Amino acid sequence: MDHFLYKDGILHAEDVAIPDIAATIGTPFYVYSTATLERHYRLFEEALAPLPHLVCFAMKANSNQAVIRTLGNLGAGMDVVSVGEYLRAKAAGVPGDRIVFSGVGKTREEMRVALEGGIRQFNVESEPEMRALSEVAVSLGVAAPIAIRVNPDVDAKTHEKIATGKKENKFGIPITRAREVYAEAARLPGLEVVGIDVHIGSQLTELEPYELAYTKVADLARALRADGHDIRRLDLGGGLGIPYTRSNEAPPLPKDYGDLIKRTVGDLGCEIEIEPGRLIVGNAGLLVAQVIYVKNGEDRDFLILDAAMNDLIRPAMYGAHHDIVPLVEPAPDAGHQPYDVVGPVCESGDTFARGRPLPPMAEGDRVAFRSAGAYGAVMASEYNSRPLVPEVLVKGDHFAVIRSRPSFDEMINRDTIPEWL
Numbered sequence: 001m002d003h004f005l006y007k008d009g010i011l012h013a014e015d016v017a018i019p020d021i022a023a024t025i026g027t028p029f030y031v032y033s034t035a036t037l038e039r040h041y042r043l044f045e046e047a048l049a050p051l052p053h054l055v056c057f058a059m060k061a062n063s064n065q066a067v068i069r070t071l072g073n074l075g076a077g078m079d080v081v082s083v084g085e086y087l088r089a090k091a092a093g094v095p096g097d098r099i100v101f102s103g104v105g106k107t108r109e110e111m112r113v114a115l116e117g118g119i120r121q122f123n124v125e126s127e128p129e130m131r132a133l134s135e136v137a138v139s140l141g142v143a144a145p146i147a148i149r150v151n152p153d154v155d156a157k158t159h160e161k162i163a164t165g166k167k168e169n170k171f172g173i174p175i176t177r178a179r180e181v182y183a184e185a186a187r188l189p190g191l192e193v194v195g196i197d198v199h200i201g202s203q204l205t206e207l208e209p210y211e212l213a214y215t216k217v218a219d220l221a222r223a224l225r226a227d228g229h230d231i232r233r234l235d236l237g238g239g240l241g242i243p244y245t246r247s248n249e250a251p252p253l254p255k256d257y258g259d260l261i262k263r264t265v266g267d268l269g270c271e272i273e274i275e276p277g278r279l280i281v282g283n284a285g286l287l288v289a290q291v292i293y294v295k296n297g298e299d300r301d302f303l304i305l306d307a308a309m310n311d312l313i314r315p316a317m318y319g320a321h322h323d324i325v326p327l328v329e330p331a332p333d334a335g336h337q338p339y340d341v342v343g344p345v346c347e348s349g350d351t352f353a354r355g356r357p358l359p360p361m362a363e364g365d366r367v368a369f370r371s372a373g374a375y376g377a378v379m380a381s382e383y384n385s386r387p388l389v390p391e392v393l394v395k396g397d398h399f400a401v402i403r404s405r406p407s408f409d410e411m412i413n414r415d416t417i418p419e420w421l
Contacts, residue, residue: 002283003033004370006329011368015397018288019327022366025390025401027290028307030377032062032402034395036284037070040254044276045075047258051272054120056100058238058277059085061374066393066402067281068092077120079238079275083110090117100235100273102149102197104129111136111144121145123197123235125172130185137190147195147235148182150175150220152213154200172198175216182224193229195270196221199237202278205251207260210236214264221268234265238275242282244321244371254279278374285373287312287389288327291365292344301339303361308343309350310383312369312376316349323370324352330359345384377403387411 003014011018013031021031044055056077059068063085068078069092078089081103089099096118101110104125111122111133124130124146137144151172173181178196185193200213214236221231241251254276261272289307296302314320324341336357343350352369361367377391391403 001036001039002370003035004286004368009329011325011327011329013286013394013399016394016399018286018368019366021392021399022288022290022327025392025405027288027366028305028311029288029390029392029405030285030372031288031392031394031399032064032067032281032285032373034070034393037067037281038074040280040284041071041074041076043254044258044274044280047254048261048272048274051262051266052270053272053274054098056098056273056275057280058275059089060378061277062281062285062376062378063088064377064391064393064402065092066391066400068094070393071280072098077273079277083107083113086110086114086117086119096120100275102199102275106133108132108136112140115140115142115144119145121147121194121233121235124148124185127173127181127184130181130191131188134188134190143190143192145192145194146185147197147233148173148178148185148193149197149199150178150217152198152200152216154209154213154216175220178220179223179227182227182229186229193231195231195233195235195273196224197235197237199235199275200239202239203241204239205241207252207256210257210260211264214261218265218268221265221270231268232270233273234268234270235273235275236261236265238277238279240276240279242279242371242374245323282374283371285371285376287322287369287372287376289367289369291361291363291367293363294339294361297340300355301337303339303341303358305341305343305352305367307352307369307389308345308384308386309347310345310381310386311343311389312352312372313379313381314375315352316347322352322372324356324358324367325370326359326361327366327368334359345386382411385411 054077056079057071058079072094077098078094079100080086097120100120102123133144149172152175198217224231243250289305293304309316338355341353387406390405393402
């Protein structure tokens with residue numbers, strides 16, 4: 001469910017008419033719904049009750065500080081994968097004891113910043129990282145709380161580029177070696193083992209892979225406790241999928257996911273951490289664009305938009321589908337015709353959809369890409385020297401620009417020309 005609906009024939013974000021935003025700041029832009037963000041976060045809170053838990057928003061999905069603060073004000077923790085995300089979370093008001101630091105390539109400097117600024121735990125991905133963290137913690141005279149990420153070799157049945165829990169993926173240590181790695185962690189100075197971490201992938205649409213992974217984690221927790229480790233937290237990752245089309249079968253609900261967690265690991269008495277990103281913010285955002293031209297090709301018509309692959313790269317990178325809807329609701333008898341929906345970037349890959357049935361469109365019409373709140377603006381670039389697009393947050397009948405569109409001068413003046421030129 002989201003809060004983007006037609007009212008009197010005009011697409012609204014909550015109680016704000018989206019064409020009014022477009023008239024104010026121009027297109028393209030991202031717009032997010034506060035009510036949708038809050039609703040989706042609360043679904044996870046309700047799903048895990050009454051287990052002790054912390055819902056950590058996966059900031060890689062959307063790292064705008066207004067989004068982070070909206071969720072942080074509800075009590076959310078943050079899952080970060082770089083020192084930049086860590087500092088963004090802190091700047092948005094999230095305390096260090098609600099921040100989990102994940103990622104396979106943490107540097108010693110990133111470790112130092114997080115230890116000095118406060119951290120809930122590091123999710124350690126390898127033995128070399130574990131030894132480096134030990135050295136940094138000892139140099140600062142502190143103990144670094146850690147969960148070791150285990151790779152359960154479970155097929156998440158998702159896109160190969162977002163699968164993370166199979167043995168050929170770069171993430172975590174093989175679960176078969178977990179006991180010896182935990183034994184080394186216990187011997188290393190400056191580390192405090194607090195739990196186990198697992199994450200098998202993103203955009204999962206079935207619960208079976210979770211059940212397989214979490215059952216293995218439960219068995220490992222019992223074995224590690226028998227070895228003398230104080231396993232008191234289980235970080236179960238995120239990855240629950242969202243419906244990117246209005247017609248396909250809906251992915252599992254947070255309640256079903258919560259019931260699975262209770263069934264597989266609920267008897268261990270551990271505090272549960274989960275790291276949802278896409279399901280919280282994905283359907284809470286739209287990308288709004290305007291038609292520059294309708295181009296009639298030899299065997300197809302092209303809808304050329306002012307948004308491009310640099311603004312929303314998921315279709316080019318993953319072949320991902322986003323529903324595309326006009327801002328003005330079409331008449332019931334308007335009919336549809338197929339368009340290749342493309343952007344102006346000088347790449348054939350700058351294609352959002354091929355043969356997409358849409359109402360007849362004209363130059364100047366505006367459209368919205370649904371389910372664009374996750375891995376949209378956060379993955380945008382300035383390819384072709386196109387400025388990053390603005391982001392807007394709506395709450396009720398108010399909206400605010402939460403990231404401005406840079407001017408061409410601001411973008412160009414970041415370059416420095418050497419004196420010999």
